[in-house]
Amino acid sequence: MPTDLTEGNFKLTIHKMTSTAGIVPDSMTLLSPVFELLKSFDGSFKKPVTLRFKIQAKLLGADRRAGMFYYDETNGKWIEVEGHAENDEFVATVHHFTKFAVFSVAKEAPPQVKPEKPLPPVVHFNDLKGHWAEVMIQETAAKGIVSGYDDGSFKPDQFITRAEFTVMLMRALAPEAADPNSGVSFTDSDKIGIWAQRYVSEAARLHVVSGYADGTFRPDEDVTRAEMTAMIIRASKISTDEGGPLSFSDANEIPDWAKGAAAAALRWGIAQGRTGNEFAPDGKATRAEATVMLMRMLQLNK
Structure with missing residues (x-):
């Protein structure tokens, strides 16, 4: 944690959750425990804070990667944050505290600079139904x-x-x-x-x-x-x-x-x-x- 994160002193609480029922669906595989990080003031930090989570790298297959997520309490879903794996650890920087965990997720192909063939007139994605955009x-x-x-x-x-x-x-x-x-x-x-x-x-x-x-x-x-x-x-x-x-x-x-x-x-x-x-x-x-x-x-x- 860098200095001058906020004005004055504050209290940091780290809680390792022993039960994840209701927040981690069966379709998601945990590579780390779920930790709830809390601070004694509202708002975001002035500077990013680095998180390092120990992970069970042996659970990853050739077509899987590790990814850190935070839990969106409002919408009840996990959202991935930018980070990278370092051997048996996963490292990420965040500007706010909530529940965090590292999951095993499918590897994704990098965006293509140019499609090899023309795209169809209408493109359908499987996670957009009802989305505002x-x-x-x-x-x-x-x-x-x-x-x-x-x-x-x-x-x-x-x-x-x-x-x-x-x-x-x-x-x-x-x-x-x-x-x-x-x-x-x-x-x-x-x-x-x-x-x-x-x-x-x-x-x-x-x-x-x-x-x-x-x-x-x-x-x-x-x-x-x-x-x-x-x-x-x-x-x-x-x-x-x-x-x-x-x-x-x-x-x-x-x-x-x-x-x-x-x-x-x-x-x-x-x-x-x-x-x-x-x-x-x-x-x-x-x-x-x-x-x-x-x-x-x-x-x-x-």
Whole structure:
């Protein structure tokens, strides 16, 4: 745990759950115990906290991988977080506390840069029925901008990384425009998957994306709603002076560098608030949110 996580002192409680009845379905295989982490203040940490869980790696088969999940109390389901396995441990960074566990999950194929054959007019995923973004996700998939997983799912509520969103955004702009020789690189370019390198490089050349002060791109970090909105507005070449008043309930929490983009996105109908009309600038964007905002961008640019 880094220093200056929050103002003042706080109490941390770690509880190893002895019973998981009602929260872990039979279809999910645990590789670690379920731990409930609690803190004595509301809100998120100022800095990410690193979690290291011991796992039973021997339970993994050739077609399985380890994945850390947190339990969404509101919707009663497990949501995966970004992380990686290190021998008999699983390591992840989080900004909030709740119930966490490591599960055995099916390996997924990396997103394809370009389909080998034309996609059908309508793409159906097996986990979208009744989802609020179902229609737009299907339409965007039919255009070849987004793709699902080998098991036929789309995982609409899973967080999307900076690399994944950049690929989707560049595909939406013009799939053929990705230049593998753009010459833009980051200090952690070796961490950018082959499937995303040309798109990230081209997006940087066009000033659609930028790195951090230390020269990194951090491809595997989940993209925030503020970052995603700023990237879309830059890609759309909409002036950040074209916005209006920020009517979001948490407008004062939007960082200065993103306020113009948020206002423009609101005015042109690209971005909408979450529950309670919150923009949630630091909130992690989901695959569904990213897809819908890209579709709105395309409709606006017709």
